[in-house]
Amino acid sequence: MYAAAQEVRNETLRTLSGNRTGKTYRVPGTQVTYVASAPGEAPAVQTGQLRNSVRDRVYSEGKSVKGEVGTELMKGLWLEKGTSKMAPRPWLEPSFDKSLERVKEILSRRWF
Numbered sequence: 001m002y003a004a005a006q007e008v009r010n011e012t013l014r015t016l017s018g019n020r021t022g023k024t025y026r027v028p029g030t031q032v033t034y035v036a037s038a039p040g041e042a043p044a045v046q047t048g049q050l051r052n053s054v055r056d057r058v059y060s061e062g063k064s065v066k067g068e069v070g071t072e073l074m075k076g077l078w079l080e081k082g083t084s085k086m087a088p089r090p091w092l093e094p095s096f097d098k099s100l101e102r103v104k105e106i107l108s109r110r111w112f
Helices: 001-017 048-051 072-080 091-107
Strands: 024-028 033-035 055-061 064-071
Touching: 001 055, 001 064, 001 091, 048 072, 064 091, 072 091
Parallel strands: none
Antiparallel strands: 024 033, 055 064
16 A cells, blocks of 8 residues: 555656646746646646645555545645636646556555
8 A cells, every 4th residue: 555655646746747838927025937837737836835745644444554645735625626716727636547557556466
């Protein structure tokens, strides 16, 4: 489960990297500019706060072992689902989708 959770986390970090196609803005309080994400794209990196907050966690629940990947930042949810003033910038669900086959392969391995 640790390997599977890390696979999803790594894919999430890849999803939160790279160029976007939205408008160009200035990072508040600086002279640095960045290109924002367009609706439907993963969020652009403005400060790195969201990307740096992504964690994976593995825990036991009864006889089950479970893994989680995500962030405790509310803006992660707002970006994923959108708000009344902003279209969604999905980043977590697409990361799960992209890593699904690799996770299945990891979880089907024999572990001795």
